[in-house]
Amino acid sequence: xxxxxxxxxxxxxxxxxxxxxxxxxxxxxxxxxxxxxxxxxxxxxxxxxxxxxxxxxxxxxxxxxxxxxxxxxxxxxxxxxxxxxxxxxxxxxxxxxxxxxxxxxxxxxxxxxxxxxxxxxxxxxxxxxxxxxxxxxxxxxxxxxxxxxxxxxxxxxxxxxxxxxxxxxxxxxxxxxxxxxxxxxxxxxxxxxxxxxxxxxxxxxxxxxxxxxxxxxxxxxxxxxxxxxxxxxxxxxxxxxxxxxxxxxxxxxxxxxxxxxxxxxxxxxxxxxxxxxxxxxx
Amino acid sequence: xxxxxxxxxxxxxxxxxxxxxxxxxxxxxxxxxxxxxxxxxxxxxxxxxxxxxxxxxxxxxxxxxxxxxxxxxxxxxxxxxxxxxxxxxxxxxxxxxxxxxxxxxxxxxxxxxxxxxxxxxxxxxxxxxxxxxxxxxxxxxxxxxxxxxxxxxxxxxxxxxxxxxxxxxxxxxxxxxxxxxxxxxxxxxxxxxxxxxxxxxxxxxxxxxxxxxxxxxxxxxxxxxxxxxxxxxxxxxxxxxxxx
Ligand SMILES: Nc1ncnc2c1ncn2[C@@H]1O[C@H](COP(=O)(O)OP(=O)(O)OP(=O)(O)O)[C@@H](O)[C@H]1O
Ligand SMILES: [Mg+2]
Numbered sequence: 001x002x003x004x005x006x007x008x009x010x011x012x013x014x015x016x017x018x019x020x021x022x023x024x025x026x027x028x029x030x031x032x033x034x035x036x037x038x039x040x041x042x043x044x045x046x047x048x049x050x051x052x053x054x055x056x057x058x059x060x061x062x063x064x065x066x067x068x069x070x071x072x073x074x075x076x077x078x079x080x081x082x083x084x085x086x087x088x089x090x091x092x093x094x095x096x097x098x099x100x101x102x103x104x105x106x107x108x109x110x111x112x113x114x115x116x117x118x119x120x121x122x123x124x125x126x127x128x129x130x131x132x133x134x135x136x137x138x139x140x141x142x143x144x145x146x147x148x149x150x151x152x153x154x155x156x157x158x159x160x161x162x163x164x165x166x167x168x169x170x171x172x173x174x175x176x177x178x179x180x181x182x183x184x185x186x187x188x189x190x191x192x193x194x195x196x197x198x199x200x201x202x203x204x205x206x207x208x209x210x211x212x213x214x215x216x217x218x219x220x221x222x223x224x225x226x227x228x229x230x231x232x233x234x235x236x237x238x239x240x241x242x243x244x245x246x247x248x249x250x251x252x253x254x255x256x257x258x259x260x261x262x263x264x265x266x267x268x269x270x271x272x273x274x275x276x277x278x279x280x281x282x
Numbered sequence: 283x284x285x286x287x288x289x290x291x292x293x294x295x296x297x298x299x300x301x302x303x304x305x306x307x308x309x310x311x312x313x314x315x316x317x318x319x320x321x322x323x324x325x326x327x328x329x330x331x332x333x334x335x336x337x338x339x340x341x342x343x344x345x346x347x348x349x350x351x352x353x354x355x356x357x358x359x360x361x362x363x364x365x366x367x368x369x370x371x372x373x374x375x376x377x378x379x380x381x382x383x384x385x386x387x388x389x390x391x392x393x394x395x396x397x398x399x400x401x402x403x404x405x406x407x408x409x410x411x412x413x414x415x416x417x418x419x420x421x422x423x424x425x426x427x428x429x430x431x432x433x434x435x436x437x438x439x440x441x442x443x444x445x446x447x448x449x450x451x452x453x454x455x456x457x458x459x460x461x462x463x464x465x466x467x468x469x470x471x472x473x474x475x476x477x478x479x480x481x482x483x484x485x486x487x488x489x490x491x492x493x494x495x496x497x498x499x500x501x502x503x504x505x506x507x508x509x510x511x512x513x514x515x516x517x518x519x520x521x522x523x524x525x526x
Pocket of ligand 1: 013018036037038039040041042043044045083526
């Protein structure tokens with residue numbers, strides 16, 4: 001069964017079409033990444049699926065259930081790590097977790113147990129009774145993620161979860177996200193970090209201007225272009241050519257030797273695919 | 283039910299962390315009013331045969347329960363526009379009714395805190411009243427109505443700045459004119475008619491009469507109950523308007 005199914009989702013703000021009818025689905029247990037430039041509509045998509053923004057049209061289902069007809073049931077299944085921090089700064093970490101647990105109908109006992117087990121990963125135990133206001137940005141983000149996991153959502157929405165985190169914490173978080181997936185949670189992730197999508201996602205969707213450009217496995221997206229890329233420095237920027245194997249790429253470089261331009265040979269990555277399919281950089 | 287509890291508990295925790303500051307700030311204006319109007323101005327004034335202070339204090343109770351009930355809107359604004367916690371609640375499986383009732387009860391709790399402070403100061407000033415069920419019903423209904431209106435206004439406004447407009451043009455004038463500091467009967471006829479439609483006018487009359495230990499004004503009580511129901515509906519309706 002599909003964990004999430006989105007059909008022709010639309011949203012306009014005062015005549016401006018932020019989502020122009022997008023459709024996609026998430027298989028149960030997969031990590032699905034929405035990749036796109038600023039203003040593409042990633043956050044809008046997540047906000048609609050979490051009940052924060054009114055849909056302008058279309059349908060959406062969690063495990064076959066129409067979420068616009070059953071908003072409260074749908075919200076029970078979902079966990080959200082929003083792009084913008086939304087913690088109570090003047091409450092302690094524990095109080096933030098407590099309120100969240102009660103909002104999702106957990107008992108005090110469940111909140112304590114689940115909170116305890118999440119402390120392992122989050123490293124927040126020592127700060128549990130500190131006000132959120134006194135925590136660093138990265139710690140706040142970890143509180144945000146811990147909170148979203150507290151009610152054991154079956155579908156997790158992560159809107160740029162690692163923004164502003166140092167590389168160590170980011171890598172720790174990637175590990176955590178993988179572990180959450182292994183426990184059977186389905187994850188929809190948005191990110192600006194290509195390597196994040198490449199590392200985490202089973203499938204990637206490129207979104208641009210409120211439209212889904214293409215959806216596929218990362219390796220399929222890159223192999224559509226080739227295996228190797230040659231960047232050629234030009235007066236008006238960078239041109240990239242793609243080659244099926246190393247030999248043909250090297251032949252090309254040799255043929256350009258006379259012109260004296262700077263070229264670099266490297267492997268094709270997901271960023272190439274994004275640029276190729278959307279005509280833009282992320 | 284847990285959703286309602288969560289919303290209410292959240293506001294209580296916020297209040298708890300700020301309790302000393304809140305108590306202090308809730309004490310300032312009643313003390314000022316009592317000193318300025320009660321002792322300074324009102325020494326030689328009597329209304330309905332009683333010293334002005336005895337007229338003023340129930341009026342302060344009514345005005346203050348209105349202001350602090352309505353004051354929940356500030357908390358909601360902070361949660362909505364500054365900390366964005368409102369979105370955390372929107373994303374939770376909590377019905378609009380549970381949310382609204384949680385916030386209203388928080389407003390009522392603020393009001394009871396401020397009224398307790400006034401009564402404490404009153405006791406220090408050696409003025410005594412009778413605090414029967416009608417008195418507390420008046421405080422409860424009045425703060426309930428205005429907390430519900432506070433929730434409504436917090437849902438409908440688009441930015442924090444709009445809120446000051448609502449407070450300055452509606453709440454502050456009402457606090458002065460709703461039978462709090464002078465009897466509405468002193469006003470010219472047409473003005474009286476307008477003032478008698480204000481919820482606060484009924485609340486202050488009910489509360490004052492009860493404080494004097496006189497018979498319960500069932501009319502005013504009935505009107506306040508009806509207004510409480512209507513304002514609850516309004517608040518309930520407004521919650522969905524806050525989604526973009
Ligand atoms: N509340 C709003 N009112 C008006 N326009 C909005 C609103 N929210 C989003 N938009 C517009 O909708 C478009 C999509 O915004 P969205 O936040 O979904 O982009 P995004 O893909 O998440 O971008 P980013 O990578 O910058 O987070 C943008 O053009 C944005 O200006
Ligand atoms: Mg975004």
